[in-house]
Amino acid sequence: MSFSSKTKTELCRAPLGRACCQLAEIYGVLLYAAVFSHREIRITTELPAFARRAARLLDKVFGVQVKAETVGRRRVLRITDEKALRMIMTSLGYDFKSHITYHLNRNMVENDCCAAAFLRGIFLMSGSVAGPDKKSHLEIKCSHQTLCREVMSLMLDLGIQPKLTARRTAYLIYLKDTAGIEDLLTRIGASRAAMTIMEAKIEKNLRNNINRQVNCETSNLMKTTDASARQIAAIERALTLGGIEIYPENLRETVDLRVANPAASLAELAAMFDPPISKPGLSHRLRRIMQISETLIERAGEET
Ligand SMILES: [Zn+2]
Incomplete structure (x- = not known):
């Protein structure tokens, strides 16, 4: 299992938390989902634990039950029922009939607890993080530039300082500094993953120091x-x-x-x-x- 998958599995074990946070988390998931429109919602993941968590959230927050289908290695949560879609859209403050604008509604993430839950939802949906044996790197992919910028400014408000870059088909919010990555992972509920990265960094520094000392003695x-x-x-x-x-x-x-x-x-x-x-x-x-x-x-x- 990749370090990203391990981190996400840890996140899936986090308690669902307060109602405000549950709404914020599923909001993050939906905004970054494969399809999020008034005709269809489709959440795709390779992680069974995340499919289960998303289904639980949809049920608890909107009273919408959906069963995950298995497509190849993926789990797909698909909602096409109009009543269910209407329930979700109106709960999130969208006008059901019109097209969705991919904007972050800051009212949903006003509390720090909700902001963290929202970022957890986003990370589960489209984030990845490099393992402790690699160079520090965490990224979140998104195809909507405006949304990307809004999520970035939310992170900045929390004291996390990500960078933004454009790929051919997507925008990437990314972090390269170990401290920032640890901070973000801890906030969204993956403190074990954060610790693993931190320990690896300390060990690496120690090893470098020892090497430097040995080189010095050799010389x-x-x-x-x-x-x-x-x-x-x-x-x-x-x-x-x-x-x-x-x-x-x-x-x-x-x-x-x-x-x-x-x-x-x-x-x-x-x-x-x-x-x-x-x-x-x-x-x-x-x-x-x-x-x-x-x-x-x-x-x-x-x-x-
Ligand atoms: Zn909250």
Whole structure:
């Protein structure tokens, strides 16, 4: 099951709520339904739970009973009975005989509870949301531009800031910011889906931070081994040229330890001395060893 379907299944488990909210939710469903006219109402969905919920709402709000038919993978709720259509249209404040204008009647969604129920109806009908493993994205498709803008302004009133884009045959209201998506899903009753998205985001951030830290440590290690490799190369060249005697006695232990432990960091190397010496102390000794080695190597180079 896709994340969208899971989210919608969760929404279908939400209580139907107060009468005002039931009306608002079915209003959202109908405005975005496949067919919504004074001749026919047709609600099409692939989600059986949503077909059942829509049928319950039609019954509770308008007293209209309709049985879902199965057409391929889809459930279809179809109303053509004139009495039923008249009941629905007049309850929603439409003039039964004329064509429907696809406008959002703000009176129906005046309360925040109703606005949320209305958006739930719309999302169930034509929304989708990307799973937590994908880039954050939630969208609601609609073929009526005016309606789209009105729904958008309703969302803005609720503090959600969607964007609008036009596709070839439809308009899309969409959200890409995780916080906005969480907010919308929580409001309309899918708090579990919202939580799943939020947790995935936190986990991803954490993983990125760890990666960044690991990369940083790796680069420090590279620097250590780089320096060590340069030191060892110089020492070995100098040893072949002049032997251990070129180094004063107090530096010979350092020379031995460095060559024997190429991967050791400065701190690790300092701890190997008996008794251990300080890091700056070791650093100073290594610098002197490098000076002596390089001087010898340069001189040898001049002579040849
Ligand atoms: Zn309400």
